[in-house]
Amino acid sequence: MDPSQIKKEDANNTFQSVCPSGTRPTLYGFPGKTKSTVWAHFGFYMGEDGQLDKSHAICRHCYTGVRYSGNTTNLHTHLARHGFGHKSQPRPLSESGGRTTPVLIPKFPPGPSDGENIVTSAQKDLFQPVISGVFSNTPRSPVVLHTMVAEYLIQRLEPPGAVENSAFVNMMSAAEPSFDQENCRQFCESFMSQHQEILVHSLSDILKNSEAVALAYESWTSATRESYVTYKVYVINAWWDIDTYTLATIPDCCSIKEDLETLRNRWDLQDPLTVISTGDVEQPEHSKLQIVHCLAEALNKAARAGLQLDCVKEVLANGQKIQQHLVREVVVEKSCSVVKDGREEWLFTHDILTKLLQHKEVIKLTKSIDDVDCEAFCGQLEGVCSVLNPLKSAVDLMCSQAPIVASMILPIIKKLQVSLSPEPNDSDVVKVFKERIWTTLYSVYSDTEVRKFLLVASFLDPRYKDLLFVDKEERALAKEVLSEVATELYRRGADTSSGPDEIVITAEGNGSDCSVSIINNETEREPDTKKLKKDEEETEASTSSKSDDWLADVIGGKKTSSDSNKEEGVLAEVDQYSTMEQRTTSPFLWWSRRQPMFTTLSRVAKTYLCVPATSGPPDRMFEGARDRDDNQRRLLPADLVDKLIFLHDNYFKLK
Known part of the structure; x- marks a missing residue:
C-alpha cells in the first residue's frame, strides 16, 4: 500500500465529528442510567433521523469517534491509549434534549477498487479543508507538544538530536504545521537536563527514607562494542513492593570497587548495604558492606x-x-x-x-x-x-x-x-x-559472612523459615544472628526516640506463643504506690552510685529495667516468629499484613528481603547481555548515555 494512503476507518473516525462547515455538532450524553464511569468522557451525535447515532461514541477530549457495539471495552482502551484519565476534564455536553437541525456527516467518495479499505491521495485532497478546520480550531501549545516529544525520546532511549531525523520532522510537520525542529531540540535538551536534576533529588529523598537499600550492577556492551556498567538500587516501599531505580551508568574502565565507593559517597547510601556482584569483587574494608554473588552468574x-x-x-x-x-x-x-x-x-x-x-x-x-x-x-x-x-x-x-x-x-x-x-x-x-x-x-x-546473611534471609522468608535444607546448628545460628541484628536495630532506633515506652510481654500457659504490646509512659499514669516505691529505689540508687561506678568493671554496667524489658520484647518477636507455621505466601504480602505485630522484626525483614538473587532480570541473565545502545545511537558520549538510561529507567516511575 502507498505510504501516502490512510485507512478509511481512521479517516471516518476523524471526520465524523466535523460538520462540512468546520463547526462541531452537538454532543449528547448516554441515554438512561449507567454505572460505567467511561460515559463521563464520551457522548453521541444526533443522526439525520433525529435519533442518537450509537454506532460510534465520540470522545469529549479529542472528538474522535470510537466504534461502539454495546460494550465499553473500546472506550476504555481509547482513554488508556491517549492518557485521558480522571484529571482530564472533558468538554461539556449539550444542555438541550434534542436537535432541530440534523448534522450531515461527510460521505466518502468511491475508492479506486470496490471494498478496498483505504483512502487515496485524491480522496485526501477532498478532506484537506476539513482537516485544516479541525486543527485550526484546536491549536496545541508548543510547550505541551515539545514535552510530549521529550517524553517520547526518553521512552525510546533517543538523544535530543533525534528530532532532526527527516522522517520525524515530516511527521511532526504534518501534525503541527508550526513545528520548529531547532526549538524542539533545544527544549528537549533543557527538559532532559532539568528533569535529571529533579529526579536525582527525588531519588535521594527516597533512599534516605528507606529502611534498607540493596545495590546491584549489570554489565552490557553497546553496538559499537563499548562496555558499560549500570548500577541499580532495590528498596521496599511502605506498601511492601520492591522498587528498582537506576543510579548511574559508568564506562567499564574502572574497578567495580572504586565505582561502589563513588556511588556510596554521591548518593549517601547508609549502612547496612548489600551488593549483588556478577564478578570476583573483594569484600571492601567497610564491615557493613555485604557482597553476595549473583545466583544466575554462579x-x-x-x-x-x-x-x-x-x-x-x-x-x-x-x-x-x-x-x-x-x-x-x-x-x-x-x-x-x-x-x-x-x-x-x-x-x-x-x-x-x-x-x-x-x-x-x-x-x-x-x-x-x-x-x-x-x-x-x-x-x-x-x-x-x-x-x-x-x-x-x-x-x-x-x-x-x-x-x-x-x-x-x-x-x-x-x-x-x-x-x-x-x-x-x-x-x-x-x-x-x-x-x-x-x-x-x-x-x-x-564465605562465612555470606552464609550467615543468606541463612537469615531464608529464615525471614515465610516460605523457607523452617530451614529444613540446613542442619540443626545452622538453624540455631540463623536465629542467633537474627536476634543480634534485631536488637542492634532497636538500639539504634531507641537512641533517636522521643520518649520512653514500656514493652509488656504476655505468654501463654504452655510457653509456646507470646504477644508484645507497647505502652507509652507519657500517656499512662503510674499508681501512687508504684511512684513512691520508685522514689525510694531512686534514693537508694543515688546513695550507692559511687560504689556501683567503681565496681562496674566486675559487676557489669548499669542497665535499667526499662531498656531490658524493651530488648526482651524484641527477642520475644523473634521467638514468636520462629514458632509460626511455614507458609507458601509471598514474603512481601506476609510481612505487610503482620508488620503491626512485628514492629522491629519487619524492619529487619526489609533489610534482607530487598536483596535480589540476581543482578538483573533472570531471563536476560541467561540469554546474554542485551545491548541497550543500538546502531542508531552510535558513539554517544558517556555522560549522555548515563543521562538517557537514568531518565528512561526513572522518569516514568518518579514522574
Whole structure:
C-alpha cells in the first residue's frame, strides 16, 4: 500500500465529528442510567433521523469517534491509549434534549477498487479543508507538544538530536504545521537536563527514607562494542513492593570497587548495604558492606566449568559428529553447533543434546559414525543431560518467579546439591562432571559472612523459615544472628526516640506463643504506690552510685529495667516468629499484613528481603547481555548515555 494512503476507518473516525462547515455538532450524553464511569468522557451525535447515532461514541477530549457495539471495552482502551484519565476534564455536553437541525456527516467518495479499505491521495485532497478546520480550531501549545516529544525520546532511549531525523520532522510537520525542529531540540535538551536534576533529588529523598537499600550492577556492551556498567538500587516501599531505580551508568574502565565507593559517597547510601556482584569483587574494608554473588552468574559459571572438562568436551565433539550425520540423513533439522561460545553456551548445549537424546533409538541403530561408538555415546549423552537438567530446572524456576530474592539462594543450592550427589551407577564422566559443577557452585557461597546473611534471609522468608535444607546448628545460628541484628536495630532506633515506652510481654500457659504490646509512659499514669516505691529505689540508687561506678568493671554496667524489658520484647518477636507455621505466601504480602505485630522484626525483614538473587532480570541473565545502545545511537558520549538510561529507567516511575 502507498505510504501516502490512510485507512478509511481512521479517516471516518476523524471526520465524523466535523460538520462540512468546520463547526462541531452537538454532543449528547448516554441515554438512561449507567454505572460505567467511561460515559463521563464520551457522548453521541444526533443522526439525520433525529435519533442518537450509537454506532460510534465520540470522545469529549479529542472528538474522535470510537466504534461502539454495546460494550465499553473500546472506550476504555481509547482513554488508556491517549492518557485521558480522571484529571482530564472533558468538554461539556449539550444542555438541550434534542436537535432541530440534523448534522450531515461527510460521505466518502468511491475508492479506486470496490471494498478496498483505504483512502487515496485524491480522496485526501477532498478532506484537506476539513482537516485544516479541525486543527485550526484546536491549536496545541508548543510547550505541551515539545514535552510530549521529550517524553517520547526518553521512552525510546533517543538523544535530543533525534528530532532532526527527516522522517520525524515530516511527521511532526504534518501534525503541527508550526513545528520548529531547532526549538524542539533545544527544549528537549533543557527538559532532559532539568528533569535529571529533579529526579536525582527525588531519588535521594527516597533512599534516605528507606529502611534498607540493596545495590546491584549489570554489565552490557553497546553496538559499537563499548562496555558499560549500570548500577541499580532495590528498596521496599511502605506498601511492601520492591522498587528498582537506576543510579548511574559508568564506562567499564574502572574497578567495580572504586565505582561502589563513588556511588556510596554521591548518593549517601547508609549502612547496612548489600551488593549483588556478577564478578570476583573483594569484600571492601567497610564491615557493613555485604557482597553476595549473583545466583544466575554462579549457575553460568558452574556450568561452564563443567563443560570445560576434557571428558565432557569429548562427548560434545562426538555429539557434533553424530548431529552432522543425522542432518545429512535428513533425520533431524539443521541446527547450530553443539558447542557455542558465550555466557549462555551451556543452555544451547543442553537444548541440542536434549534434541539428540530424542533420536536415541535411531542413533543406536547406526553401529558407528566417524569412529564413534553410538551405543556408548547414547549412555554418555544420557549422563551429561542428567547433570545439566537440574541446572535447567533452576533456571526455569528463577525465570518464572517475580521477584526473585536472596532468600531463595540457599534452597536452590541445596536442591542442586541433592541432584548432583553421586550415585552408584554413575559413569566416570558423570561423576567428574557433577563434582566439578558442585565444587564451583559451592565455592561461590562458601564465605562465612555470606552464609550467615543468606541463612537469615531464608529464615525471614515465610516460605523457607523452617530451614529444613540446613542442619540443626545452622538453624540455631540463623536465629542467633537474627536476634543480634534485631536488637542492634532497636538500639539504634531507641537512641533517636522521643520518649520512653514500656514493652509488656504476655505468654501463654504452655510457653509456646507470646504477644508484645507497647505502652507509652507519657500517656499512662503510674499508681501512687508504684511512684513512691520508685522514689525510694531512686534514693537508694543515688546513695550507692559511687560504689556501683567503681565496681562496674566486675559487676557489669548499669542497665535499667526499662531498656531490658524493651530488648526482651524484641527477642520475644523473634521467638514468636520462629514458632509460626511455614507458609507458601509471598514474603512481601506476609510481612505487610503482620508488620503491626512485628514492629522491629519487619524492619529487619526489609533489610534482607530487598536483596535480589540476581543482578538483573533472570531471563536476560541467561540469554546474554542485551545491548541497550543500538546502531542508531552510535558513539554517544558517556555522560549522555548515563543521562538517557537514568531518565528512561526513572522518569516514568518518579514522574
